[in-house]
Structure formats: C-alpha cells, structure tokens
Amino acid sequence: MLINNKTINQHTIQEIITVIKLKKELNTISDEFVQNQVYEYVTKNTKAIQFLTKPKSKEYKLVVKEVRAQLRKVYGLFRSGEETKKRKELVDTLRGVSSQKQKESIKQILETHSSTQERIAIYEELYEKIFALTKKPKIIIDLGSGINPFSIPYMKLQNVNYYAYDISQEEIDSLNTFFTFLHAKNKNFKGNAEILDILHFAKLPKADICFLFKMTDVLDRGKGHKTTEEMVLRIPAKYIVISFATRTMSGKKMTAPRRNWMEWMCTRLGFTYAILEFPNEIFYVVKK
Template sequence: MNDLETLSQKLLQTRKYRALHLPPETIRDLIEQESRRYSDPRAIEASVRKKLHQLTALYLGDPDYEAALQEVRQLTTRNELEAFARRMLTCHTSTRERLPNLANFYTKLFAIAGTPQRILDLACGLNPFALPMLDLPPDIDYQAYDIHLPRVNLLNAFFKQCGFSAAHAEQRDILVDPPTQSAEVAFFFKEAHRMEQRQKGSNRRLWEALRVEYLLVSLPGSDIGKTHDMHERMRHLVDQTVQGYAWQIEEVECGDELVFCIHKGLQE
C-alpha cells in the first residue's frame, strides 16, 4: 500500500467519519490535491482533515439514521410521512432555516424556472425531505446526490415509503463525478461556498458540466453566527464563477437565503 492509500484508509476509519462510509474517491481527491500543495506528509494530513471537516459539516446536525430508518419503514399515511419529513428537516441547520418559508421559497423559484419535471438535487443533505410539500406529481423525476451514505439510504427508504416512483438518492461526489443526466432544474443549495474552499475554481467546472436548463444556487445571506453579512461575498463568488458565460442570472431572497437562478438554456 502506498502512502496516499495508507492515509486514505486511516481517515476513512477514524471514529468521526467511519459511520458516514464516505466515497474513497473523495478522500483520494483531497489527498492528491493537498499533495500538490505540500510536501510534508503531516501538512498534507492536517490540510486534508481540515477540508474533510468543512465538506462533511457534521456540526450542522443529523438525525439518528438507524432509528429514523426503522421508523420510516413503519409509516403509511400521508400525514405520518409528512410529519416525519418535517422532523427530519429540523435536524440540519440548512433545512431547519428554510422550513418556515418552505412553500414561499419553492413558489418563488418555480415562478422563475417553471415547474420542473426533472430535478437534480446536488449535495442534497436532508433537503429531499421537502419533496412531499412541493406539490409535484408522485412520478416526479428527482435525482439527489450526497456523499453521506446513511443520508442517502434514509432518503431512498423515504421515497419508497411515500410512493415517489422516480425519485432516487445516490452516493456520489459531484465534484469528482458530476451528474450527466439532463434536467430542467438543479438545486444546489448552501454548498457552493464550501466547495470553493475545498478547491478554488471547482464550482466553475461543476456548473459548466451540468446539463440543466436552470441551476438554482443558494448561498447564505449571513454567517452561521448571524453576525456578518455575506451578501457581497456570495455575489462575488457567483460573478467569478460565471465569468465569460452569457448565462442570465436572477437573484431571489428568501429568509436568510440568497438564490441565484442561473439560466443556462436548453441542455438536452
């Protein structure tokens, strides 16, 4: 086993990350990237650990996945499933903050992008638990991606229990392996700023690769402690990322979330 593989195994087995079953390609990508920046193995490991901490963002909150998986399989009625979904949405900071404005949030976005038939939810976290509240048909084509395997498994059990026949969650690192399916709309909520920290320029490569008519990128209006305004910094991130492209951008604000509705045009 070479040094990179040894470090990769070591990190995947740490207590903090073991239960997440992260994709090995994510760790490999981080190690390769940091090996280009540092030559000292200790500096490489320290930097990879810092990036992993940022991209997994475990401090934002989680349900007990095992218990939730058992519970969701017992639910049958629409009311029970919706109550469960709302509880799941409160477990993570991003979805908890969106919850009071949920209907308004999606009404505003679909007023711009149209009501989609095919949706990608990139770095989805727990956001797909909003699906029963979106007033979309049960055969909506909804493809969700995250690196966190217990999240992905719970989402798939939930879709099945709700009868969303064409909804699916997949464990995938969207930077290493961007989705190739075409769709009218991609949600990319509250993650682009962390991706840019993982690797400068990574958003540009991802946004270019996506075959979607509308890319809906949301970013926080303030920091986690709600003490610093982030509007200008987030606008700058988006401006830099789309530089040179003639994509139309409409900005929508909902609660503390800024959404950049990027019209890439037809991508069949």
C-alpha cells in the same frame, strides 16, 4: 494510484483512508471522496508521498491531520453521528403510519440539519417561486444534497425524477429508503441517491433543474470562483438554483448578502438570473 509519476500501492492508500476515517464524525464519508482528498493533498505537497508507507512518521501523521481538517470543512461542520442516527430512525418509521404522522416525521428529519431547519418555514414559498420561473420540472438534480431531498413533499410535484448526490453513505441509504417510500405512495415519482464527489464527476443525467444549495464555498475553497464557474458550465440542466447564506456563522446578518461575483459571472457567460431573497438565504435561479 499514480502521483507525480510515482505509483502508490492501493493497499497503502486504503490504509491511510482507514486511519483518516477513524474519527467518528468522518467515518460515514465514502472512501472515494477521502481518496480524492488525499490525492489532492499529496499532489500539492509532493514531499509527503514518500511517507505514505511510514505510518509512524510525523509526516504521515501530518497528512492524516491536514486531510481530516479539509474533510471537516467540506463535510463535518454541520453533521453529527447522532443526527444521522435520528434521521434513520425517523425514516424507518414512515411506513404504516398516518399521513399526518408522516408529515410530522419529515419535518423532524429536516429539523436535524441547520440549513434545512432554517428552510422549513420557507420551503413551500421557495419552491413555488422557483417553479414559477422554471415551470414544473420533470427531472431534478440535487448536488451536495445533504438531507434537502426530504423536502420533496413541499414541492407538490406529482411526476418527477429526482437524482440526489452526496458523499455520506448513511445519508444516501436514508434517502433511497425515503425515495422508495415516496414511490410506493406515488408511482409517478422516481428517485435515486448516489455517492458522488461533486469536485470529480464524469457525467450527470440531463435535467430541468439542478439545486446547488450552499455549495460554492465547498467548491471554491476560498480560491476565487473558477471551480463554481466550471461546475455551472458542466451541469447538464436548463436551470441551476444556487444559494448562499445571508448570515455569518455567528448568526449576524450580512451587510451585503448578494454575491456580485455571481451576477458578474452570469452576465459574462450570457446567462440570465432571478434572485429570491429570504431572511437566512439568498437564491439565484440561473437560466443557461
């Protein structure tokens, strides 16, 4: 790895990745994503570069601490190992049971994550309203998907290709198992889940719709909205559905849930948008 004209041995980078991932709540994140976070940190804190080969130094330990803190912000806040384990067990039981039992298991899977749990009551209405604006899609991209793809049955789409991207290998494995299950039930469904750091992607498949649910804070990190704008411009989809929470972390209703910056950005870029409001989340359906 080349950082500020200094070459860092890949073995050195791998060692610090391993140390960072010793924390249980971070150990399923892909090495590539952790490496990108290390790169970003030492690029901004160049004095830390010389200490990457000195694991006993306080500077090395600070790199580990700071990168872990950033990873928790973008990944670990709403996920836990127990929930991941429960999801895997539920996914593995989908085959060979009745349709009713399958529906119950999928609902239980969605209940293991705060955002999808909140959406269970609105999923059918949400997708119905989205597709009324976009028409039924043939190809969907889900960036920073988490477990949202488990809501595919609520979409009531018979013929669709679904591409999901996340940074957790265990999440990706469960999604691909689920996609195989859906394909076995309906040969017109095709799904694929892959590891992807959405801050550093090269190419995505062209799509009718891209879901970007509750991801702008991860993208922008409190530093304006330039990264979200760049992402919106790069995503090869006709429509992008971007969502935001309408309640604070404490559960209090926001006084102004609409994002003015989002609306100004769309107007400036010449994009049209529609707004779908629900009790806990607001969705912007943006047409590029």
